Amino acid sequence: MMQASATQVEFSAGSLISTDPPYYDNVGYSDLSDFFYVWLRRSLRDVHPDLLATMLVPKADEMVANPYRHDGKDGAKRFFEDGFRSVFTKARESSALDYPVTVWYAYKQAETNEDGLKSTGWQTLLDAMIRAGWQITATWPVRSERGSRRISIGTNALASSVVLALRARPRSAATVDRRGFIAALQNDLPAALKALVHGQIAAVDLDQAALGPGIAVFSRFSTVLEADGSPMTVGSAIARIGEVVDQVLNEQEGDFDATTRFAIAWYRQRGYGVGPYGEAEQLAQGRNVVVQALDRDGVLTSRAGKVQLIKPAELSADYDVLTDLHISSWEALHHLIKILEGAGIAPAGEFLRAALSRDDNAVDVDLVKELAHLLFRVAEGNRWTKDALSFNTLVTSWQEILDAARAVPAPTTSRQGSFDFEEVDVS
Incomplete structure (x- = not known):
C-alpha cells in the first residue's frame, strides 16, 4: 500500500493497469475525503504512520481541474491535461504488452466552445490516451451505478459505466483523411451498435456507450486529416461519430x-x-x-x-396478444409498457411469453427492444421527459422481463371434485 501521485509513480515493467480516472472538475475527492480522514487518522495512525502522516489529505497534486489551486480555469485545464498525458505515456512504456489497460468512464460534464463543439473531461481523457500512443480496442458497458444513490435522485445520471480496453497503437498505423474515417465508421458502427442495443445497457446511456466503438475506429489511425490538412481533434471526431450513429439507427428502421x-x-x-x-x-x-x-x-x-x-396507459385492458391478426412491434412495445408500469415485471413477462408463443413468430424481441431505444432518442431529443422515462424503464427492465417470460409457469393445483350420480332404475 502506498500514497503517491500517478504522475510521479514509476510503474514496474509488465504492470497490469486498471483505472477509474478522475472526472475532470466534477468531484473533488480529496476535499470530500477530509470528512473521513480526520477520524481514520486518529484510529489508524499507529498502524499506517506513513499513509496518515499529514494533518489532512494531500490536495496539491490531485489530478482534477480545480481553478482554485491552479491559477484559474485555464491553468486548471492545462494541469489536468498535462497530468493525464504524462500518466498514459508512462503507462505505455511499462505496461504488460500481453494484456490490455482498462479504463472506466461514466462522464456527463460538458461545455460548448466557440465552434459549437462539446469540450468535456471525457474528451480530455480520450485525447490524452490517443496522443500517448494508445489504441482503444474494445468497450464494455457495465451496470455499475446504483439508481437510488443520492447523486441520481432527480437527475439524468448514468445507469452504466463503460470500460475501455487499450493496447499500444502500432507505430506503423496509417494516416487517413476525413472521408476515409467516416467510411470506416459506417462500416464498423452498425454491428457495434446492434451489440450495444441488445446488451444490458440503458437507453439513456446508448449515446455515451456508442462513442466507444467510434473512438476505437478513430484511435486506430495515427492521424485523421481534416479537409484543410489539419489533424482532426477528438471533439470533431466525436461530432462525426454522433452523426454516423444517428444515420445508422435511422437506417435500421427498415427492419x-x-x-x-x-x-x-x-x-x-x-x-x-x-x-x-x-x-x-x-x-x-x-x-x-x-x-x-x-x-x-x-x-x-x-x-x-x-x-x-x-398512449400506453390508454390501451385497452382487454387486448389479447394471441388473437391479434395484425400485431406489430409498436403494439407489442406499448402493451409491454402499459403492463410494466401498471402491474410490474411478472405480468409483463407473462405477456411477452404469450407473444412469443404465437405460431406466426410475429413478435421479435430484439426488434421490440431496438424500438424502445429508438423512441427514447426521439423523446429525449424533443424533451418529452415522461415518454423517455417509459422507454428507458422498459430497456433497463428488459432482462428481468425476458427472464420472467422464459421461466416455466408454476403448475396449477386443482382439487378433486365430487361426482354427482343420478339414480337410475334398471329393474
Whole structure:
C-alpha cells in the first residue's frame, strides 16, 4: 500500500493497469475525503504512520481541474491535461504488452466552445490516451451505478459505466483523411451498435456507450486529416461519430414492419399529440398502410379529421396478444409498457411469453427492444421527459422481463371434485 501521485509513480515493467480516472472538475475527492480522514487518522495512525502522516489529505497534486489551486480555469485545464498525458505515456512504456489497460468512464460534464463543439473531461481523457500512443480496442458497458444513490435522485445520471480496453497503437498505423474515417465508421458502427442495443445497457446511456466503438475506429489511425490538412481533434471526431450513429439507427428502421415504421414517423412529428388526417394519410401511403386499419387495430384514433397515437396507459385492458391478426412491434412495445408500469415485471413477462408463443413468430424481441431505444432518442431529443422515462424503464427492465417470460409457469393445483350420480332404475 502506498500514497503517491500517478504522475510521479514509476510503474514496474509488465504492470497490469486498471483505472477509474478522475472526472475532470466534477468531484473533488480529496476535499470530500477530509470528512473521513480526520477520524481514520486518529484510529489508524499507529498502524499506517506513513499513509496518515499529514494533518489532512494531500490536495496539491490531485489530478482534477480545480481553478482554485491552479491559477484559474485555464491553468486548471492545462494541469489536468498535462497530468493525464504524462500518466498514459508512462503507462505505455511499462505496461504488460500481453494484456490490455482498462479504463472506466461514466462522464456527463460538458461545455460548448466557440465552434459549437462539446469540450468535456471525457474528451480530455480520450485525447490524452490517443496522443500517448494508445489504441482503444474494445468497450464494455457495465451496470455499475446504483439508481437510488443520492447523486441520481432527480437527475439524468448514468445507469452504466463503460470500460475501455487499450493496447499500444502500432507505430506503423496509417494516416487517413476525413472521408476515409467516416467510411470506416459506417462500416464498423452498425454491428457495434446492434451489440450495444441488445446488451444490458440503458437507453439513456446508448449515446455515451456508442462513442466507444467510434473512438476505437478513430484511435486506430495515427492521424485523421481534416479537409484543410489539419489533424482532426477528438471533439470533431466525436461530432462525426454522433452523426454516423444517428444515420445508422435511422437506417435500421427498415427492419421494422410497416405499421411500426408509420408510427415512428408520426411520433417523430407529433409524439402522442393530435395531427391532421391528411398528414397521417400521406405518411401511411408511403409505408403501404391504411389509417382506418390502424384505427381498428388500436394503434391510433382517427376522429373528425384528427389523428392521434394511443398512449400506453390508454390501451385497452382487454387486448389479447394471441388473437391479434395484425400485431406489430409498436403494439407489442406499448402493451409491454402499459403492463410494466401498471402491474410490474411478472405480468409483463407473462405477456411477452404469450407473444412469443404465437405460431406466426410475429413478435421479435430484439426488434421490440431496438424500438424502445429508438423512441427514447426521439423523446429525449424533443424533451418529452415522461415518454423517455417509459422507454428507458422498459430497456433497463428488459432482462428481468425476458427472464420472467422464459421461466416455466408454476403448475396449477386443482382439487378433486365430487361426482354427482343420478339414480337410475334398471329393474
